[in-house]
Amino acid sequence: MSGQAVVIGASGGIGRALVRCLVESDRFDHVHALARRQIEIEGAEAGYIDLDDEESIARAASVIGPEIGCLIVASGLLHGPGMKPERSLGDLNAEQLTRIFATNTIGPALVLKHFAPMTAKDRRVTIALLSARVGSISDNRLGGWYGYRASKTALNMIVKCAAIELARSRPQAICVALHPGTVDTKLSKPFQRGVPPHKLFTAAYSAECLTATLDRLDQSASGQCFAWDGSLIAR
Template sequence: MKNQTVIIIGANSAIAKALVDVFIADSNTQLILVSRNVDDYQHDLFNRAKLIDVKNYQECEIDAAMIRVKQVVTFDISNVFICNGVLHNQHCQPEKRLEDFTASVFTEIITANTITPMLWLKNLVPILPSSQNCKIVVFSARVGSISDNKLGGWYSYRASKAAMNMLIKSAAVELARRAKNIKLISFHPGTTDSPLSQPFQKNVPKGKLFTREFVAKQLLKVVEDTPVDGEASFLDWQGKDIPW
């Protein structure tokens, strides 16, 4: 494999850590890890990785982080994984009824799942090479599919992922004109055994709760198999199309 740079944003998430384990073993890959918490990478095993820590995901911090990324890039950027996202936290839970919907929760969820990835994408495009193909993966979710929504509920999370998908779709239209070498992928990882899915795992059918290592392996296969075609793709962990 020729030399390449891979950027993983939101590198402290479960799937991101599994991706890191794959790429850190490849001596031809420069690995740049961006996260609010890089403590897990303060280890000799990750000496080759460039660590970019951010205080928060405010726009000014993202802008500053991407300036630092640009300064340390050694090879052409071939892959970017934007792993940011929130389903729940101490004060945000997926809504089961209309009465559960609040402006504060919606704002927090859509900021994390929609605005933050878009700000990363905005700053990434200008530093990507014009000749080398580059695939950018944004973590989405099947529940963000409008046409696939048969169950309702989860208003804020569904809306944030649907909005992210629309932004990815729109960006792909633009990039087809100005940066044909960039491929945008909205990726649904399935239900992964992680803190994000922990409260909901009891409802997962047998055999459908995946390890982070399995999801990372599937994602890398999806990325390898997906052509750079000037369009956005919304794909699941099997590489199958999900309706927008």
Template sequence: MSVFAEIQNANALIVGANGGIGLGFVQKLLQDDRVTKIYATYRQPESASELLALEREQPERLVCLPLDITDEAQIAECSDRIKGQVDKLHLVINCVGILHEGDLQPEKSLRQINPDHLMRYFQINSIGAVLLAKHLSPLFAHSERNVFATISAKIGSIGDNQLGGWYGYRASKAALNMLMRTVAIEYKRKSPNTIVVTLHPGTTDTRLSKPFQRNVSPEKLFPVERTVAQLLAVIENLEPKDSGEFFSWDGSRLPW
């Protein structure tokens, strides 16, 4: 049964919606009549012009909120602003993630390990998601089915790691998977209608993957629109027993 099957006025939150997959989710959900209200976060207004233009076009449906996911006070403030307008969320998708940024680049060997870079990976890719789970939990504690999904990556699978390298990114995504698995267990007691999952989107044609697309075959490099459609299809088909699991874009379960 679809997550939205019995919901007429769904509320959604897309975290990290200023571009790429996050912006794609906002654009797609704006076309869905089952979704009444969409909250979308961005870090800097100068990098969110397209998102903010959508808000100007549809201010009654789309509310954009500034948020740095590494700042817990901002997460709490963002959550409080949403709670001031609605009393429940039905879909939250956390799309925030970092692979490269200035001097921070995926490590090819132990010689390139940098403690500050590792901390940055974990702050954005791991810790931010569990802080969202902490502060948004009251908005999940209702009787209607709802989903809290976080974009992870297959490269964070320990069982699937055959190539090595990319220490910080791999480890931070593995940590994300464990944190969300643990959140799912606690949520099962506190908000049993919430399905918590991590999702592998596949290699998507975004700024994050741009420097690493050279060896990706064309059929495995997805445009944003395809990635969004595929992940929403996975979300639509989730069942309560799926909470705490790690899914690929095609709906298959991935090894931890």
């Protein structure tokens, strides 16, 4: 074993499953499970982070320290109390857009700001931020979901820029966006009607696929977005 693995957003369904996968892989000296809510996952070290608070992000990075070999950001916001995906331009409002971008784009970008310098320089490092297929501009044929789509598109650009920068100091780093598929979690629960059973994944299955995809990627993949099955998603 060597180095540390970090999952941010570990209290969510996919986040928890990713932590378990990394613990079971037995590849890291420490697996850190960071979230706003206190959690207990066997084999992992729980910690606090609030993606809406940059000081919290910086503090979490400094506590964990250097030699991070795997960093995964599994946070995401699609709906919540008083908010649901916009179906038309008339549904747009500044408060909801601000909330969505804060969670899906700004928070993960600030994680990269503070955690990327803590990644190992002399060996393979994987950095993955959970995105979504609906963030693809070229694949958008239905419209709607303005804030969620746009925030994930913006996240994909953050990943691309970070990948270019990281390659200068960490040539073995792989920084990608990942689409987990439609997973049976709170985020997708209101939108599962019509999803074929074989395309509605458990969190455990999605996490296994995502970690397997990360293991298969090399440096040429850095900056791109991949689905749970390893297929490339067009921008």
